[in-house]
Amino acid sequence: MDGYTYPGGKHRRKHGPLGYRSVGEFRDWLRDEFAFRCVYCLEREQWANCLGHFHIEHFEPVAMNPDRELEYDNLLYSCQACNLLKGSQAVPDPLTVFTAVAVVVQKTGRILGKTADARRLIEILQLNSPGFRKxxxxxxxxxxxxxxxxxxxxxxxxxxxEDLPDLARLKPPGGNTRPSGIKKTYFVLRRAGRLPETY
Ligand SMILES: [Zn+2]
Incomplete structure (x- = not known):
């Protein structure tokens, strides 16, 4: 366990809140959806001052497709650095491309992509820059x-x-297209005594 193991497979969304009028209202859903870490570089809330450090990232940039600005499935949880570096570029989908099979982090801090898409995403995000490697x-x-x-x-x-969000208390104005995800939130797992101590 080193903190830099990418997800075992493609990410399937467990939540589907609808109808919020501002991006910030999706934050707690996205924190839980993506296990409180950046989808690109795996920086964790536990390792940083969370306030201001984690952003809500538009996978399809608003400049390219304003209609998806408030669409949950277009939103990602990302650290500030990755959000800034990605900017308004079109990139391979990290939820499909960045898996444990396709991406390996070495002890030196270097990140290796084993597929063309993974290498492209690493390149665009500059994930092997001296700062990220260090x-x-x-x-x-x-x-x-x-x-x-x-x-x-x-x-x-x-x-x-410690501050796992209790998503059952949130009432998205347009409902939730994936209500079964509530049972899988980390808050519910902790309450049931089934939250792993580490991940
Ligand atoms: Zn990041």
Whole structure:
């Protein structure tokens, strides 16, 4: 467990809130949907000052398709850096392209794409820039050191945030196209005692 293992397969959305009038109202749905980390670089809320650091990213840029500005399936959870670097470019879909099979992070912090689309997305997002590489190498070393010297610290770094959103309390104006996702929220898992200690 190093914090940089990409999802096991293509992401299937579990939530489908409809009808919000501002992007910010989707935030808690997206936090839960994407496990409180950036879909592009896997930076976690637990590793950063969450306030201001995580953005809501339009996969299809608003400039290209304003009709999808408030469409849940067009929204991603991303760190500030990835959001800025992606900007209004059309890119391969990280939910399809960035999987554990297609992307590997080395101990040096370098990220390797094993498919053409993964390599293209890594290139566009500049995920092998010195800043990103250093960030990953430092986190990998901190986690490895903590695993030996301070396992509680390691668990804390790899834990879910404490403020898990209770999505059942939210009432999107247009309803929820995937209501069964509520049972799968991390909030519900924790209440049922089924939330893994780390991920
Ligand atoms: Zn990122």
């Amino acid at each position: 960030r990953r190498r430092l986190m990998i070393e901190i986690l490895a050191t903590a695993a030996k010297a301070n396992p509680a610290l390691c668990r804390e770094l790899l834990a879910f945030p």
